[in-house]
Amino acid sequence: MVTPLDIIKKKRAQAVARIISKGYLSTKRVYVGMATCEIAAGSKDVMDIFRQAVANGLTEVYLSQKGCAGRCNLEPTVEVVEEGKIPYKYGKVTPQKARDIIERHLKKGEVIREWLI
Amino acid sequence: MGFQNTETKNSGNIHFGMRIERKATVPEVHYKITLCDGTSCIRKQSKQIHQILDQELRKRNLKEVVSVHLSGCLGMCAKGPILIINPGYVMYGNITEADIPEIVESHLVHDTPVARLMVEENHLYNRFFRIFGDVDFFGKQMRITLRNCGIIDPENIDDYLSVRGYEALAKVLTDMKPEQVVSEVKKSGLRGRGGAGFPTGMKWEFTAKQPAGEKYVICNADEGDPGAFMDRSAIEGDPHTVLEGMIIGGYAVGSSRGVVYIRAEYPLAIKRLEKAIAAAREHGFLGQNILGSNFSFDIEIRLGAGAFVCGEETALIHSIEGSRGMPRPRPPFPAVSGLFGRPTLINNVETWANIPVIILDGGEWFSGIGTQGSKGTKVFALAGKVRNTGLVEVPMGTTLREIVFDIGGGIPNGRKFKAVQTGGPSGGCLPEPYLDTPIDYESLAKAGSIMGSGGMIVIDEDSCMVNIARFFIEFTQSESCGKCAPCREGTRRMLEILTRITEGKGCPEDIDKLERLGAMIKKSSLCGLGQSAPNPILSTIKNFREEYEEHVNQKKCRAGVCAAMLSYTINDNCVGCGACKRACPVNAIDGTRKEKHHIDPNKCIKCGQCYSVCKFSAVAKA
Numbered sequence: 001m002v003t004p005l006d007i008i009k010k011k012r013a014q015a016v017a018r019i020i021s022k023g024y025l026s027t028k029r030v031y032v033g034m035a036t037c038e039i040a041a042g043s044k045d046v047m048d049i050f051r052q053a054v055a056n057g058l059t060e061v062y063l064s065q066k067g068c069a070g071r072c073n074l075e076p077t078v079e080v081v082e083e084g085k086i087p088y089k090y091g092k093v094t095p096q097k098a099r100d101i102i103e104r105h106l107k108k109g110e111v112i113r114e115w116l117i
Numbered sequence: 118m119g120f121q122n123t124e125t126k127n128s129g130n131i132h133f134g135m136r137i138e139r140k141a142t143v144p145e146v147h148y149k150i151t152l153c154d155g156t157s158c159i160r161k162q163s164k165q166i167h168q169i170l171d172q173e174l175r176k177r178n179l180k181e182v183v184s185v186h187l188s189g190c191l192g193m194c195a196k197g198p199i200l201i202i203n204p205g206y207v208m209y210g211n212i213t214e215a216d217i218p219e220i221v222e223s224h225l226v227h228d229t230p231v232a233r234l235m236v237e238e239n240h241l242y243n244r245f246f247r248i249f250g251d252v253d254f255f256g257k258q259m260r261i262t263l264r265n266c267g268i269i270d271p272e273n274i275d276d277y278l279s280v281r282g283y284e285a286l287a288k289v290l291t292d293m294k295p296e297q298v299v300s301e302v303k304k305s306g307l308r309g310r311g312g313a314g315f316p317t318g319m320k321w322e323f324t325a326k327q328p329a330g331e332k333y334v335i336c337n338a339d340e341g342d343p344g345a346f347m348d349r350s351a352i353e354g355d356p357h358t359v360l361e362g363m364i365i366g367g368y369a370v371g372s373s374r375g376v377v378y379i380r381a382e383y384p385l386a387i388k389r390l391e392k393a394i395a396a397a398r399e400h401g402f403l404g405q406n407i408l409g410s411n412f413s414f415d416i417e418i419r420l421g422a423g424a425f426v427c428g429e430e431t432a433l434i435h436s437i438e439g440s441r442g443m444p445r446p447r448p449p450f451p452a453v454s455g456l457f458g459r460p461t462l463i464n465n466v467e468t469w470a471n472i473p474v475i476i477l478d479g480g481e482w483f484s485g486i487g488t489q490g491s492k493g494t495k496v497f498a499l500a501g502k503v504r505n506t507g508l509v510e511v512p513m514g515t516t517l518r519e520i521v522f523d524i525g526g527g528i529p530n531g532r533k534f535k536a537v538q539t540g541g542p543s544g545g546c547l548p549e550p551y552l553d554t555p556i557d558y559e560s561l562a563k564a565g566s567i568m569g570s571g572g573m574i575v576i577d578e579d580s581c582m583v584n585i586a587r588f589f590i591e592f593t594q595s596e597s598c599g600k601c602a603p604c605r606e607g608t609r610r611m612l613e614i615l616t617r618i619t620e621g622k623g624c625p626e627d628i629d630k631l632e633r634l635g636a637m638i639k640k641s642s643l644c645g646l647g648q649s650a651p652n653p654i655l656s657t658i659k660n661f662r663e664e665y666e667e668h669v670n671q672k673k674c675r676a677g678v679c680a681a682m683l684s685y686t687i688n689d690n691c692v693g694c695g696a697c698k699r700a701c702p703v704n705a706i707d708g709t710r711k712e713k714h715h716i717d718p719n720k721c722i723k724c725g726q727c728y729s730v731c732k733f734s735a736v737a738k739a
Binding site: 002003004005007008011012015016018019033035036037039064065066067068069070071072073 | 291504507
């Protein structure tokens, strides 16, 4: 008999496969905080910039939103994760900073240390 | 509670190979290394490892940015010697002297943890939030309720599934009887996170024991405390956890219908919840025959119009039924007669979010966290005059000082700490001597405040305690539903007296009157709103009586907040630039250019414009 646990395990495997098929294993993953508080601080504009960049051919990047991590005074936050490396988290990201992050960090691999949290 | 043996479990989901983050403030310590110094590890050469580590750091000039601490036994003796590097809580096990140069080179110099040496265990939850954040903010936290917040995409059920989402539900349906679920929750020692702290397991048991038939499960997401946003963030960051908790609750008490009561002011939370419910239905986690079992359950959303009193369970139930949101006397408790007169299980968002963890990791594990009477963790919305405002989740028993100064980073702008307010309009203000109070239901109540739903506001010396008390009573007064006289009339009288005091018209008897009135309202009000409404006043009188006395006797507000008691004067710093003169809306300032100006106290309306525009600190308020 198939138990609910079997079903959930299958579902999980499928979910993971779907996430991977969306490019999760790209070299860089970018997370933009998108809770009410972050949106109020301007994260929607930041997200739009990243979305545009991806639409305009920025490859090797997996873009996703996430909820509030609790750093209210530093929002909006953008996190860049590279496999095997320590993730970088930018605080108080403006649209201009987002463009710079795309140009300098995502395209050229340069970490903009002065903006890190 | 620190990071001890249970916390070595790494997250097993695909999200996080290693997501760690650093603090960018350059001159400060970049890394904190903790080396286990227990007997077992010492036997395995941990002392020598410490020496080598020290040499390596010196050799690479890292002594300034890396601090090394020794700890007592971490309880992982089999894996010893253990070395932990923060931020990120990367744990290395079975290390030898020869591994140290590699760890230093790779992890500390190139930010790349040495995967080969990391301790990997049977990964459960992502509960120890080490993937984020700098040491100070996240180090003392422990995330159970918020374990996925800020990590997964809340609008994508795949993300939730990948972090073992809905596995607790499957486990319950596969091999647990409803009674076993109830007893697991009882064993966990979980208590209601809405504020009152009623043991959750008992509530479940009462509801489960009612005769079979239509029963309801309700999630109370009517978060109303000013400055509190725990429930909103939890739902926005991880809506499925709440749903999963509710479905398990439904199974345990024999209910097939659930309701989330959430305020309409949270549009994004509602949107994500709707999306989550739709996705859960699509995957068969809601609806008929969940996951092929013969258990059926569905959830609907009801919107509240934002009345504070609707957070009270009986008022909330009335509101769902379509009546006016007013409380009624208990008993009968909702467990016996709740929504539409049927047995109803009603819990707060945070309580529900703990349920999947309790099921997957066991009530026993959960009850190992926290203090004697209060188990698990509590989420606080840290706000006010503190450097790091935000959402924090700490184990019960953490002290207020740790939250305000270690996690919160202390008071900004060099100001002095004055008090911390917990529990919103139902809680109290605790001054400096209470800072070492451990956070649990009993200790906070003993100190004169309450746990509440999790609002925590830090107050510095620039705030007037009388004014703060007035703010809270103004809030409860306007939110009083008006059903019972003590609350309806009493809060109004208290507001009048406090307003009088802040306007400089108070008389010495007012303080005693407030105390008498407060005690009476507490005793005789119908519901929690009235019973707790006087708390902010009574606790500020108890802890800051001298400020009240100054207000009534000397007509003085030491914080310079109560406008009526202020007077603005211009001192000798004045260069006669005229900025204040131009800013004054009532032309109360005169003076010739480049000469000292003067404020006419009879004309002055104490708006403070001159004070804020002056660039030379020449306007003094007292």
